[in-house]
Amino acid sequence: MTRTAPPSGRAEESTTAAALHVGTSDIRALITRNLRQSGIYVAFVVIVALFAILTGGVSLSPVNVTNIVLQYSYILVLAIGMVIVIIAGHIDLSVGSVVALTGAISAVLVIGQGLPWWLGVLAALAVGLAVGAWHGFWVAYVGIPAFIVTLAGMLLFRGLTLRVLDNISLSPFPAEYQQIASGFLNGLFGGDGYDVFTLVIGAVGVAGYAVNGFRTRVARITYHQPVESFPLFVARVVLVGAVVMYFAWQLANARGLPVVLIVLGVLVLVYGVVTRRSVFGRQVYAIGGNLAAATLSGVKVRAVNFWIFVNMGLLSGIAGVIYSSRSNGAQPAAGNMFELDAIAAAFIGGAAVTGGVGTVVGAMAGGLIMAVMSNGMQLMGVDQSVQSMVKGFVLLLAVTFDLYNKRRAGAAR
């Protein structure tokens, strides 16, 4: 994980050897140490299992798993940016409108003007960045609360979308553009009825997880940090590996590896590292935790806030491309209420309303909980009105659970 030399003169090998037999097996201690995080994963597993039973296994079928990925990828992309915005103590209400605007710009260039598909993609990303810089300017340098700035942006960019599209829908996109959201990478390594390439990617992912996990473990032991026992570590890797390989198997048996899943996977990896390990990411947490203290610690608050919104704009642009590709066109009403889904994903995933707390992976789990629920209820033919109410309750419960945990942690000190 890092290239730092161990603090003591001990040889690397002995630490590696120690990694095989030290650590605690007290599962309760491990869970309570990380209750905020583990709670969300437990909830996720329960919800997946619940809908698997309620739909008689249909929700876990290869085709449906693929569908969930295709259907909700753009919400997950937005949730990555949104959780960073929320950790810093802001909010972004405009992302739905920005998704519509970036998709519309792309459609006008590619469908209207007949330009190549990749120019449309680049234009959408550039517009996303510009919108983000606009929001960042008002929030960071003028000092207007993000709620107001992005509420204005929501109206502003929706209006701009209508103007750009002249109030009509544009479609269809050329085949290459459609491939972004509905294409699959498969057949690269052959396979009989299933796609070997998908399985290989899954296996590489699991191997990476195991190796990285072991190196983190060795480093933690070197620095005298608590770790789980080796059998538990192996159990964790096997469990995660099994889930990932099952998921890959389902995809491989359907249509192979969706292109958007690769995009999403890369984004989650990159932003996971950025939030945890980069100076920028750490300053985001510092600003959200205590703005005044961060300022007096030399954090360039304005610059950090500015780039947070630029980043949100970029991710909105990516989501705009994926959504326009998936819907094979641009509509004036595209992306309506996406901001609320993204915000809900971040909060269900453990982000705190007051800022300073949250993780990208948590937001992904939060987004997937919403996705699996919506999808499951659709499969069951549950009425739209009920679906909306259930989602509302889940959001409320998630934040209540979070508050309850915080109070309990406070009482235990």
Place this chain on the structure above:
Amino acid sequence: MPDVSVDRILEMHGITKTFPGVTALDDVNLEVRRGEIHAVCGENGAGKSTLMQVLSGVHPAGTYDGEIVFDGTPVRFAGIRDSEHVGIVIIHQELALVPHLSIAENIFLGNERRGRGRLIDWNRTNAEAGRLLAEVGLDENPVTPVGQLGVGKQQLVEIAKALSKDVRLLILDEPTAALNDTDSEHLLDLLRRLKDRGITSIMISHKLGEIVSVADRTTVIRDGHTVETMDMGEPDATQERIIRGMVGRDLDSFYPWRVSAPGEEVLRIEDWTVRHATQDRTVVDGVSLNVRAGEVVGIAGLMGAGRTELAMSVFGRSYGRGISGRLFVRGRPVRARTVAEAIENGIAYATEDRKRYGLNLIDDIRRNVSAAGLRKLARRGWVNGNEEIKVAEESRRTLAIKAPSVMSVVGTLSGGNQQKVVLSKWLFTDPDVLLLDEPTRGIDVGAKYEIYLIVNRLVAAGKAVLVISSELPELLGICDRIYTLSAGRITGELPVAEATQERLMALMTQEKEPVR
């Protein structure tokens, strides 16, 4: 007191209160006589606040063992309303006033004066508020928003609010912690007047001088046990005895001894002038001073003299407008226009309000320690998390931060340990000069001593330290040299050998041009 009655208004017997894993109070006894001012002393975490929370019903009956007898009858409070009903009112350290509401509205909040149709009778509300304000000696219009008052006056509003509830036992948790000397004196006078009217007070305080001057009796608590209750009229009831009881040992002195060996000049400020951040006035006016390596220099000044404004404006212009003047670090002219530039140039500033400006309370020790020097732990923008833990562990060890691990959340630590985290953060930036603004505010005697030891270690290592403090004995105890600041101007500079509290106070209150 002429007649020492043994008429007790409050008896708490064998109070034991446990939290998961901790016994906060263990068989504590407290007896308060009718009409006295009773001080409760103890280090942070000794259990004073918990005891008061048991008394006021914050911890309801049944969650603790023991018996409370109020005015001759055993009482069992289910909540704070019950205790207020019998006339026990607690005023917390963090005032519970709503800034945008008027004084009168705050006084009767939750206890509104109603007229016809259950609607609020504003005439009666304001008239009664006016009477209460006169009683506490606060000359303000009852319709003034509380947010426009200073902390001292807000404290008086809290007491007026207590009086509106027909208080019989008034509990004050560190009432003077945030007050300057004048406001403190005013408050203590008020307590004496209330005593004459028959209102009993319990006062929790760290300021031993105040306790000796105002309290009739003092109960000392240590580690959840009652140590002793002493009658302050007796000749041997001294500050030293209280301290011995609080820390369980004799402190040789409040201030650790140190060899004074100043080296070359590290910080020099010339003709430094700062305008107020929002108002049209000058808060720091042509200040020049210097601090040498291995030297502790103090700044003495009353509240509003511009002490914090001076330090923060030097620290990357984090306060004020229209800043002019010259700044030198190790003889080199320095432009520190942002906090980041100040840190780069070897300046560190530890704030007077660590909770609001110093710490990210929801994050752990590790990340608070690294907050200001994160770049030192990073290569090309990526933080080395393991190295960060190592740095934090080292701080925890060398500064003796009492916490289970560096992953402990800072908000759960005591004031003294939080202050050590703040110091760790600045030490990690490896500064040449540290500006310490009220470094021991709100922390107990034992932790204060440890902070002084840390300061001594820093100057022994060749750092320059500038200390701002409201407590003159502290400045006299730890500094080599003291500047006095009055209305934004330096009015004097004294080597500690020539300084006395009286001389400093005279310079601090001097209004016109400096006399050297």
